[in-house]
Amino acid sequence: MKRLITLCLAASLGTTGAQAIVGGAEDDGPLSRQSVMVLSSNGGVCTAVVLARDVVLTAAHCATGAAEHRVHFRDETGEPVLIAPAAKAVHPGYNAKAIETRQRSIDLALLRLPEALPARFERATLSAARVRENEPVSVGGYGLAREGDARTTGTFRTASLTAVEPYGPSRILLWAEGSGTAGACQGDSGGPMAAGAAVVAITSWSSPAKGKSCGGLTQGILVGPQREWIDRILKSWNRAVSWSGDPGGQ
Numbered sequence: 001m002k003r004l005i006t007l008c009l010a011a012s013l014g015t016t017g018a019q020a021i022v023g024g025a026e027d028d029g030p031l032s033r034q035s036v037m038v039l040s041s042n043g044g045v046c047t048a049v050v051l052a053r054d055v056v057l058t059a060a061h062c063a064t065g066a067a068e069h070r071v072h073f074r075d076e077t078g079e080p081v082l083i084a085p086a087a088k089a090v091h092p093g094y095n096a097k098a099i100e101t102r103q104r105s106i107d108l109a110l111l112r113l114p115e116a117l118p119a120r121f122e123r124a125t126l127s128a129a130r131v132r133e134n135e136p137v138s139v140g141g142y143g144l145a146r147e148g149d150a151r152t153t154g155t156f157r158t159a160s161l162t163a164v165e166p167y168g169p170s171r172i173l174l175w176a177e178g179s180g181t182a183g184a185c186q187g188d189s190g191g192p193m194a195a196g197a198a199v200v201a202i203t204s205w206s207s208p209a210k211g212k213s214c215g216g217l218t219q220g221i222l223v224g225p226q227r228e229w230i231d232r233i234l235k236s237w238n239r240a241v242s243w244s245g246d247p248g249g250q
Contacts, residue, residue: 024139024159024182031140031192032156034124034199036117038190039082042067045153047141047191049124049199052239053116057230058190059204059221060094060109071113073121087112089233091226106172107204107221110233127198127244128224135163137176138194139203139218143187153187161218163195174201174220185214193220198244200224 038046038058046062048071056071063069063085070082091108098105131137140158161176161183174193177183184191184206193201201220223230227243234241 024157026155027140027158028156029158030122030197031124031138031158031194033120033122035140035142035156035191036121037072037142037154037187038062038111039070039072040065040067041069045143045187046189047143047187047203048111049190049192049202050117050121051110051126051230051241052123052234052237053121054113055234055237055239056111056113057202057223058109058111059107059202060090060105061096061107061204062190063088063109063111064090064094064096069111071111073117075118076120083113083115085111086114087237091229104172106226108202108223108226108229110230112237112239123242124192125198125242125244126223126227126230127195127200128227129195129198129200129244130224131163131174131195131200131222133163133165135195137161137163137174137200139176139184139188139191139220140194141184141188141191141203144185144214159183164217172222172225174222176218176220177216178218183214183216184218193218 034050036048038048048056048058051057072082075081089110091106093106095103095105138158142156144152159182161178164175164177184203188203191203192199201222203220205219207216
């Protein structure tokens, strides 16, 4: 594994993606053990969900463009580690200009690593179950706890939100809110949105609230409608995803 001598977590993803957890709390539970960071050479910070010992799922806008991207975590001694993906699959339905053009986009990407993650990381279980209105949803990520303060990046946090409807005309999105006080903010794109113990969506975007750039709606791409693509890519890499109610996986 390639180790960083100097690690700079510049906190700037712009307005195209969800950013990090505000109104939440530090969390070392299952979601934290199922999540890593994705860093970009342009200063971008994102989160990713572990699907296999060497495969993570994140938002496509976290892993595309001219910048170089690295999966990041800290080893058992606390030293930072960066790993360049050995392979990448971007969902064919991803549209980098979707927000400005108000078009449909499936903001997902899979990254295969050249080596296994440390044993402390766990595979997340995905769920294709429909999330109902007013159902509790947990959102997690490694981004800012306070807007504008890059020093608060890099600690996994979660916030409790509530699912809202509609899901959009294409039924590929999950929207959740925390009464204007909690939600995704800078650095949380690509992180998990979970209902119960299973991940139902990958965070892709958040809206402003109460005069701040974060804390409004948190939007995620539902994984259920994209199951065929996820399973097909993992199969091509000789891996399998753990879906709620399904045995197996690697």
